[in-house]
Each structure stands twice: as structure tokens, then as C-alpha cells.
Amino acid sequence: SQTIHQWPATLVQPVGSPLSLECTVEGTSNPNLYWYRQAAGRGLQLLFYSVGIGQISSEVPQNLSASRPQDRQFILSSKKLLLSDSGFYLCAWSNGGQETQYFGPGTRLLVL
Amino acid sequence: GDSVTQMEGPVTLSEEAFLTINCTYTATGYPSLFWYVQYPGEGLQLLLKATKADDKGSNKGFEATYRKETTSFHLEKGSVQVSDSAVYFCALISRGTYKYIFGTGTRLKVLA
Numbered sequence: 001s002q003t004i005h006q007w008p009a010t011l012v013q014p015v016g017s018p019l020s021l022e023c024t025v026e027g028t029s030n031p032n033l034y035w036y037r038q039a040a041g042r043g044l045q046l047l048f049y050s051v052g053i054g055q056i057s058s059e060v061p062q063n064l065s066a067s068r069p070q071d072r073q074f075i076l077s078s079k080k081l082l083l084s085d086s087g088f089y090l091c092a093w094s095n096g097g098q099e100t101q102y103f104g105p106g107t108r109l110l111v112l
Numbered sequence: 113g114d115s116v117t118q119m120e121g122p123v124t125l126s127e128e129a130f131l132t133i134n135c136t137y138t139a140t141g142y143p144s145l146f147w148y149v150q151y152p153g154e155g156l157q158l159l160l161k162a163t164k165a166d167d168k169g170s171n172k173g174f175e176a177t178y179r180k181e182t183t184s185f186h187l188e189k190g191s192v193q194v195s196d197s198a199v200y201f202c203a204l205i206s207r208g209t210y211k212y213i214f215g216t217g218t219r220l221k222v223l224a
Contacts, residue, residue, distance in 0.1 A: 006155075032210055034210075042216060042217075043201065043214045043215055043216040043217055044156075044201065044212070044214040046211055046212065049210050049211070051210070059211070090155055090156065092156075094210070099144050099161075099163075099205050100146070100158055100161065101158075101212060102158070103148075103155040103156040103157070104155050105154055105155045106154070106155045
């Protein structure tokens with residue numbers, strides 16, 4: 001069966017510090033991968049998606065970036081965090097051609 | 113553009129009460145529709161889905177019917193339990209795209 005992992009589960013970072021959140025998927029090959037952010041009291045916003053290694057599409061311009069160095073690994077990064085980057089970050093995957101997405105447990109980020 | 117509108121919460125019910133959470137959508141073409149549930153501190157889990165008009169998705173006692181004429185996908189459950197307390201998200205995905213459009217979520221609190 002397929003599983004999706006995210007780490008860390010919780011992160012507290014100062015403004016201006018770098019960020020790296022990792023997501024890995026097991027039990028499938030060539031998945032589509034997604035990063036979402038859920039701000040407090042708001043819905044989910046798609047940040048990035050990837051249909052293959054090195055292929056990243058950005059949905060919202062901001063100070064975040066994403067990379068996919070391996071087939072089942074998706075990384076969300078920032079060089080300098082802003083207060084507004086605080087939120088709950090969710091990674092998801094889907095099989096190519098299928099619509100249902102499966103979400104990881106999320107990373108709660110607090111920028112102080 | 114495509115959008116999803118959910119009723120604002122929180123919705124507070126007593127155990128065994130009937131639940132309805134309204135969801136309406138705007139989309140070009142014929143999207144697939146989803147309900148996801150987020151338990152406290154966790155990621156999102158797929159609750160049910162429907163891919164064409166008049167389809168009924170169901171799972172764990174929850175149901176939703178894809179109503180093309182009213183562009184709605186309301187979530188219902190005949191008798192809620194305390195364990196159903198969570199945030200519920202309605203979402204759509206348009207054919208041929210990878211992008212979910214989520215509603216803002218509706219928090220449900222069920223009291224014993």
C-alpha cells in the first residue's frame with residue numbers, strides 16, 4: 001500500500017531563517033506531487049505541483065520554492081521566512097491520470 | 113474561475129442529530145466533486161467523491177449527491193457522533209487538470 005510521510009511535524013522558526021520541508025511517498029512510482037498551505041481559519045491553497053522529476057509548476061508567486069530531486073521526494077524551501085509563511089503545510093500525491101489526491105499528515109510551521 | 117463555496121461554521125450539533133453541510137460550486141465543464149475530512153492535528157482524508165451528475169458518494173454514513181442543476185454537493189449524515197467532530201472540506205477538480213479547488217472548510221462540533 002502507499003504511504004506518504006512529511007517531516008518535521010512541527011517547526012518554529014525565526015523570521016529571515018531558511019526553510020526546508022520534506023515529503024516522501026512510498027509504494028508507488030511516478031506520482032504527481034503537490035504542496036498546499038492552510039492558513040489559520042482559511043481553506044487550502046495549492047502552492048506547487050509536480051508531474052515528474054525536476055518538473056515544478058508554481059501556482060502562487062511568493063518567497064517559497066519547491067524541488068523534486070527524486071521520483072518520490074518533494075521538498076518545499078525558502079531562503080528567508082516571513083511571518084506570513086506561518087501555517088499548516090500539506091503534501092499530497094496522486095496517480096497520474098487519476099483525480100483523487102492523498103494527503104500527508106502535514107507540517108505546522110510557526111514563524112516568529 | 114472555478115470556485116467552491118461552503119457554509120461557514122462552526123456547526124454545533126448534539127450526538128445523533130442530522131447533519132447537512134452545504135457546498136455549491138462554479139466550474140466550466142463537468143468537474144469531479146469531493147468531500148475531505150480533517151481531524152484535529154492531522155492531514156486531510158478523502159471522505160467521498162462523485163464524478164458525474166446524479167452520482168451519490170457515500171462513506172461512513174455520510175452521503176453527498178452531485179446536483180448539476182443546482183451546482184451543489186451537500187454533505188449529509190443521518191446521525192452524527194462525537195467522533196465526527198472535524199473540519200470538512202468540499203473540493204472540485206476540473207477535467208484534465210491537476211488542481212483541486214477547495215472550499216474554506218466547515219468545522220463541525222458534536223456534543224455528547
